[in-house]
Structures are given as structure tokens and as C-alpha cells.
Amino acid sequence: SYELTQPVSVSVALGQTARITCGGNNIGGKNVHWYQQKPGQAPVLVIYRDSNRPSGIPERFSGSNLGNTATLTISRAQAGDEADYYCQVWVSSTVVFGGGTKLTVL
Amino acid sequence: EVQLVESGGGLVKPGGSLRLSCAASGFTFSNYNMNWVRQAPGKGLEWLSSISDSTSYIYYADSVKGRFTTSRDNVKNSLYLQMDSLRAEDTALYYCARAYGSGSNWFDPWGQGTLVTVSS
Numbered sequence: 163s164y165e166l167t168q169p170v171s172v173s174v175a176l177g178q179t180a181r182i183t184c185g186g187n188n189i190g191g192k193n194v195h196w197y198q199q200k201p202g203q204a205p206v207l208v209i210y211r212d213s214n215r216p217s218g219i220p221e222r223f224s225g226s227n228l229g230n231t232a233t234l235t236i237s238r239a240q241a242g243d244e245a246d247y248y249c250q251v252w253v254s255s256t257v258v259f260g261g262g263t264k265l266t267v268l
Numbered sequence: 269e270v271q272l273v274e275s276g277g278g279l280v281k282p283g284g285s286l287r288l289s290c291a292a293s294g295f296t297f298s299n300y301n302m303n304w305v306r307q308a309p310g311k312g313l314e315w316l317s318s319i320s321d322s323t324s325y326i327y328y329a330d331s332v333k334g335r336f337t338t339s340r341d342n343v344k345n346s347l348y349l350q351m352d353s354l355r356a357e358d359t360a361l362y363y364c365a366r367a368y369g370s371g372s373n374w375f376d377p378w379g380q381g382t383l384v385t386v387s388s
Binding site: 256 | 305365376
């Protein structure tokens with residue numbers, strides 16, 4: 163079965179750039195979507211189709227996808243960006259989520 | 269405002285059944301595929317099932333295939349998850365989510381979830 167691998171945790175200094183990776187076999191050939199989940203809240207879409215931002219998501223959030231790694235980049239990280247982040251793809255007729263990455267803003 | 273509200277969660281004994289509902293509002297429900305996703309306490313997201321707008325197809329994760337059944341009522345703007353033969357490992361917060369986009373679609377928005385606890 164297809165697996166998506168994310169680092170368990172990523173730390174970033176306030177105002178710096180955080181990069182959260184999502185690894186998968188030839189993931190560059192798939193559309194990757196990213197979700198942010200804050201404690202006690204439902205997930206929120208932050209990036210769709212690799213690099214597109216939904217309305218209301220700050221420009222600080224961006225995405226890329228090439229080869230075996232998709233990346234969510236958060237520029238000028240803020241305290242409010244602390245959350246769990248999940249990548250997601252479709253594989254045949256099933257949905258696969260990455261294990262999630264906890265982002266800590268120091 | 270697009271809104272999804274889950275209900276029907278609760279405490280159930282192992283081997284028991286439960287039916288979850290998801291009430292949709294603020295959009296034309298019959299035009300969208302819908303999904304169920306769950307999250308065990310302290311764990312990540314696990315996709316369970318997707319149903320097309322007209323119920324022409326329904327997909328399930330292996331972990332629930334044969335035990336859970338997804339359905340929808342486009343007149344009542346509602347999505348359902350019938351859960352049978354429940355196990356302790358089914359304990360989780362259950363979310364419904366609208367699928368958006370064509371092909372490899374994404375989930376937006378999500379409901380706030382309903383908690384299912386399977387315990388004797």
C-alpha cells in the first residue's frame with residue numbers, strides 16, 4: 163500500500179521559514195493537498211493541488227511537489243501557525259494521509 | 269455559510285452498532301462527493317470512506333470495509349455512516365468532509381466531528 167512519510171515534528175524560530183516534507187514514491191506525479199489542524203479543532207485546508215492556496219489562507223503558505231517529496235513552506239512563521247500539518251493524496255480509489263507533523267514556533 | 273454538522277456519536281459496547289449523521293447546509297449538497305475521516309485520540313487522520321454525489325460509487329478503507337456503510341440522502345442534505353461490529357480501535361473523533369475539485373479532490377470544509385467511544 164502507498165505510504166506518505168512526514169517528520170513527526172518541525173521547529174522554527176519566530177519569523178523564520180518552516181518546511182514540512184511529505185515523502186512518497188513518485189509523489190510528484192500526484193496532486194498533494196495539505197491541512198492544518200490546531201488543538202481541539204477540525205482540519206483546515208491550506209494548500210490544494212500541490213501549490214494552490216484557498217481563499218483566506220495567507221500568502222506565507224506555499225507548496226511544491228517534485229520527485230519523491232512534496233513540501234509545505236511557511237514563511238515568516240507566526241505563533242498562530244503552531245499546529246499539526248497533514249499531507250493527503252489519492253491512490254487509485256483510496257485516500258492516504260501522511261502521519262502528520264507537529265510544527266512548533268520557538 | 270458552508271457548514272457540516274456531525275451527530276450520533278456516543279458510547280457503545282464492542283460488537284455494537286452506531287449510526288452517524290452529517291447535516292450539510294450552505295451549498296448544493298447533491299453536487300458534491302462526501303467523505304468520512306476519523307482521528308483516534310492523539311493520533312493522525314485516517315480516511316474511511318468516500319461517496320459520490322449521486323451514490324454511483326462508494327469507496328472504503330480496508331480497515332472498515334464490510335463493517336461500515338456510507339450512504340446519503342440528497343433530499344435531506346445528509347450523509348450517514350452506519351458502523352457495525354464496532355471494536356475498541358474504532359474509538360475516535362469522526363469527521364465528515366466535503367470533497368472539492370475534480371479527480372484527485374481535496375476536503376473542504378470539515379465538520380467539527382462527533383466522538384465515538386467503544387468500550388465495555
